[in-house]
Amino acid sequence: xxxxxxxxxxxxxxxxxxxxxxxxxxxxxxxxxxxxxxxxxxxxxxxxxxxxxxxxxxxxxxxxxxxxxxxxxxxxxxxxxxxxxxxxxxxxxxxxxxxxxxxxxxxxxxxxxxxx
Amino acid sequence: xxxxxxxxxxxxxxxxxxxxxxxxxxxxxxxxxxxxxxxxxxxxxxxxxxxxxxxxxxxxxxxxxxxxxxxxxxxxxxxxxxxxxxxxxxxxxxxxxxxxxxxxxxxxxxxxxxxx
Numbered sequence: 145x146x147x148x149x150x151x152x153x154x155x156x157x158x159x160x161x162x163x164x165x166x167x168x169x170x171x172x173x174x175x176x177x178x179x180x181x182x183x184x185x186x187x188x189x190x191x192x193x194x195x196x197x198x199x200x201x202x203x204x205x206x207x208x209x210x211x212x213x214x215x216x217x218x219x220x221x222x223x224x225x226x227x228x229x230x231x232x233x234x235x236x237x238x239x240x241x242x243x244x245x246x247x248x249x250x251x252x253x254x255x256x257x258x259x260x
Numbered sequence: 261x262x263x264x265x266x267x268x269x270x271x272x273x274x275x276x277x278x279x280x281x282x283x284x285x286x287x288x289x290x291x292x293x294x295x296x297x298x299x300x301x302x303x304x305x306x307x308x309x310x311x312x313x314x315x316x317x318x319x320x321x322x323x324x325x326x327x328x329x330x331x332x333x334x335x336x337x338x339x340x341x342x343x344x345x346x347x348x349x350x351x352x353x354x355x356x357x358x359x360x361x362x363x364x365x366x367x368x369x370x371x372x373x374x375x376x
Contacts, residue, residue: 155370158287158306160361161354165281171274190274230364237356238277244353245276248346254271 163208164234164241168193168201173231174238176211181224210234279324280350280357284309284317289347290354292327297340326350 164170168190175189187198202225205211210231216222227234280286284306291305303314318341321327326347332338343350 154290154358154361156361156365156367157290157354157358159370160365161286161357162281162283164357165278165286167278170277170281174270174273233364234360237353237360238273240353240356241277241280242270242273244350245270245272248349249272249276251272254275 163210164238166201166204168197169205170238170241172198172201172205173210173227173234174242176225176227176231177235177238181226183223183225186225205231279326280354282317282320284313285321286354286357288314288317288321289326289343289350290358292341292343292347293351293354297342299339299341302341321347 164173171190171193172186175186178189180186180189183195183198183202186202187193187195190198202211202213206213208230209228211225212228214224214226216224280289287306287309288302291302294305296302296305299311299314299318302318303309303311306314318327318329322329324346325344327341328344330340330342332340
């Protein structure tokens with residue numbers, strides 16, 4: 145194993161890994177990456193996620209400039225959540241986590257995951 | 261963005277991302293990857309982490325078969341924590357998170373991270 149030149153675990157890394165790992169955040173990011181942009185669509189793809197919790201997570205991800213909230217001037221007004229460039233740049237990391245999960249976690253232990 | 265063939269965010273991915281993102285877990289995994297194997301070494305690389313919390317996180321990571329506890333028959337007995345094959349396989353994902361953090365998070369916001 146390489147020895148890290150820093151004596152301390154990098155604080156930016158520490159923040160990043162806990163940010164995507166916060167309860168529901170990783171799932172919210174992935175479903176937006178997968179093309180779900182409306183509040184109800186996002187919620188529908190994540191079993192067990194409440195409206196309140198989704199709203200809170202989206203606000204946090206907006207504050208981190210990972211997600212942006214777009215209000216489209218339609219009638220009625222339509223609100224969508226999109227990833228910013230910073231958010232899109234997380235795709236490789238989230239994909240790597242998904243690849244690990246697919247290889248190493250037993251699908252039988254996570255029955256909602258039959259297809260992935 | 262590609263559309264996920266699954267209507268639900270994969271439960272295995274969801275478990276994995278929250279596992280590595282649980283408070284301190286990502287930092288513990290990274291410092292072990294970096295070559296720190298003894299309890300006191302691991303704790304010393306992570307500012308703010310208590311003995312109790314480190315012990316709890318190590319137990320959880322052992323239960324997930326990501327970390328193994330080795331007791332070496334020295335005098336006095338020496339205990340080390342190593343990554344299993346499953347744990348080592350996380351390296352790419354953790355590296356991808358670290359790369360993202362380095363590119364997108366401002367070092368000024370995370371001052372302990374001067375070198376990483």
